[in-house]
Amino acid sequence: MRFLVYVLVALITGILTGHFYAPEFGNLYEVMLYLLILIIGIDLGQSFRLAEIRKLGRLAIKLPLGTLLGSLLGGLAASLLLGIELRWGLAVAAGCGWYSLTGPLIAQYSAVYGTLGFLANLTREIFTVLLYPVAIGKMRKELAVSMGGATTMDTTLPIMTKFGGSEVALIAFVHGFVLTALVPFVVPFILQLLAGG
Amino acid sequence: MNIFIPLIAGVLVGYVLRRKERRVNVDAPMSIALLLLIFFMGVEAGKVKIDALWLLSSSIVFAALTIAGSVGIALLVGGRG
Numbered sequence: 001m002r003f004l005v006y007v008l009v010a011l012i013t014g015i016l017t018g019h020f021y022a023p024e025f026g027n028l029y030e031v032m033l034y035l036l037i038l039i040i041g042i043d044l045g046q047s048f049r050l051a052e053i054r055k056l057g058r059l060a061i062k063l064p065l066g067t068l069l070g071s072l073l074g075g076l077a078a079s080l081l082l083g084i085e086l087r088w089g090l091a092v093a094a095g096c097g098w099y100s101l102t103g104p105l106i107a108q109y110s111a112v113y114g115t116l117g118f119l120a121n122l123t124r125e126i127f128t129v130l131l132y133p134v135a136i137g138k139m140r141k142e143l144a145v146s147m148g149g150a151t152t153m154d155t156t157l158p159i160m161t162k163f164g165g166s167e168v169a170l171i172a173f174v175h176g177f178v179l180t181a182l183v184p185f186v187v188p189f190i191l192q193l194l195a196g197g
Numbered sequence: 198m199n200i201f202i203p204l205i206a207g208v209l210v211g212y213v214l215r216r217k218e219r220r221v222n223v224d225a226p227m228s229i230a231l232l233l234l235i236f237f238m239g240v241e242a243g244k245v246k247i248d249a250l251w252l253l254s255s256s257i258v259f260a261a262l263t264i265a266g267s268v269g270i271a272l273l274v275g276g277r278g
């Protein structure tokens with residue numbers, strides 16, 4: 001629980017720093033991400049057993065597809081609730097937390113909804129960081145992975161590994177990997193399909 | 198995708214360490230790296246200029262409902278266990 005406080009402090013300090021000083025750290029974010037992925041890889045290599053992959057079974061495919069479907073249903077509900085055109089709402093939701101891709105893809109059509117796509121998916125990532133440790137107290141920790149969407153193979157993988165254990169790292173990575181392969185196709189598809197010709 | 202390079206490298210290093218029975222505790226470096234990453238994520242979020250309360254509230258609604266939808270379907274396909 002104390003670590004969650006550190007996470008909140010790091011996040012709030014970062015937001016305040018970004019808001020008031022807007023510093024440029026260059027590619028430090030990517031470097032830090034790759035360092036984390038390396039450490040996670042070492043952890044996986046030390047603890048991973050092949051039998052654990054077999055244990056994943058159909059869940060490895062069912063879970064990410066369920067995550068995408070659930071996201072779209074959530075996007076549908078949000079669109080209806082906020083009175084946003086379905087095309088934009090579904091495209092924002094189909095991002096599954098991948099804000100750096102979803103924002104620019106939607107911004108090709110609308111700057112406002114592109115910003116919404118960025119911010120909504122960034123918020124999803126932040127919520128996942130904050131809520132995953134809480135959610136695993138209420139449900140199976142491998143199913144709670146679904147809240148992170150496509151981010152579970154990189155940015156939210158550390159928090160899931162930290163709180164869920166190294167056995168969750170595998171399902172989280174596979175889940176994020178499948179969604180990362182799908183999202184770049186699904187978001188433009190929705191935008192073009194519902195463009196009305 | 199270059200995210201695979203550090204991951205596979207790490208898995209190989211971890212596997213070699215396991216074979217040599219020299220397990221390394223990665224808990225502390227993972228925590229430090231994670232906190233730094235979250236700080237940088239916060240910096241990027243803080244740079245986004247929000248002109249309207251609508252944008253912020255809509256983002257929160259979308260984030261909450263997409264998470265709820267995903268978790269709901271996950272519970273359906275995976276069972277409550």
